[in-house]
Structure formats: C-alpha cells, structure tokens
Amino acid sequence: MQQIAQLGQAEQTINKSRFVAVAEYCADERTVAMLLRRLAQAHSHAHHLAFAYRVKNPEGQGYILRFHDAGEPSGTAGKPILQYLEGRDLVNACVAVVRYYGGINLGTGGLARAYGGTAKMALDAAKIIPFVEMKTLRLNVDYGRLDGLTREIAKLGGQVLDKAFGQQVTVLASVPDKEAEGLVKRFGA
Known part of the structure; x- marks a missing residue:
C-alpha cells in the first residue's frame, strides 16, 4: 500500500476542453468532502467535477471506494480515475478532475482517456510514499x-x-x- 505525501496537480487541454486534476491525501470521507468543496469553489465556472477516492475503512478491514462521473456518460470519468488509484495501490487518497467544456464532444473513449490521463498526470506529480498505519x-x-x-x-x-x-x-x-x-x-x- 502507498499514500500521497505531497499533493500533485496537472492540467491539460484536449479539443478545447480544459482538464485540471488534483491528487491529494485524504484521511477519511470527511476530508474528501472538504477537498471537493474547496475545488468546487475554486472552479465554480467549470462544467464537471469528477472524482474517485479510496480510503481505509475506519471500522475494520478493507477500503471505502467511491467515484462520481459528474454528469458525464456513465463510466467515462470517475471509473478511469479510480483505476489509477487502485493500480498504484493508493490508500487514503482522492483524485478530482475538473473539466471546462470546450464545445467539442470527445466521445466516451475520449472522455475516459482524458479523465484517466489527467488523473495519471496528477498522480505522477504527487510525492508517493509507502503507507504507514x-x-x-x-x-x-x-x-x-x-x-x-x-x-x-x-x-x-x-x-x-x-x-x-x-x-x-x-x-x-x-x-x-x-x-x-x-x-x-x-x-x-
């Protein structure tokens, strides 16, 4: 298991849509909610705020996994983000990707690549260390x-x-x- 020691941020533009991602340590669902509120306020003119998180279950073994497509077609935003969290075996982590729609539809495959790719860039920019209970x-x-x-x-x-x-x-x-x-x-x- 690994955790984020220092947040990572990334931004890219794909077919006039701007994607902004943040990967941050979140100890529990309450800190996830605080992060999402902060991002929603900072990007109040954005069209979508998709996210995924994986936090240790406070009541025992396992994880709480959640993802949200934020109005994008089902499985095109939150799930590609979650796949990077699981692939790197990150715990107590949240990655959120903000999209400013640029007027050109990307299609379901294009959306999945854009959200997942921006999430990967943010995780690459983050400092990741082994998880310590x-x-x-x-x-x-x-x-x-x-x-x-x-x-x-x-x-x-x-x-x-x-x-x-x-x-x-x-x-x-x-x-x-x-x-x-x-x-x-x-x-x-």
Missing part, C-alpha cells in the same frame, strides 16, 4: 520532558496534533502504529 495517542508528561517527547514523535515520523497545558502537558499525537506501544512505555499514557 498511524495511531492517535494522548500522553501526559511533565514540562521538563515535553521537548524530548516532541523530538521523539518527530523522529518516529509522527506528528503532534495538539497540546494542553495544566499541571502536566497533555499531548495529542499521531504516531506509526508499530511505534505507539514503545512511546507509551517511555513517556507514559
């Missing part, structure tokens, strides 16, 4: 151990999500699942 931890540490904890989280490839200061510092962090137990042992829960 992450776990969210809440750790309470003394003020004197805070710097050591934040350095350790960064060294493990994790991220500090939030800090709350009281008698102790409560740190909410996302760390690789395989490193979580060791971090809890070293710094406490």
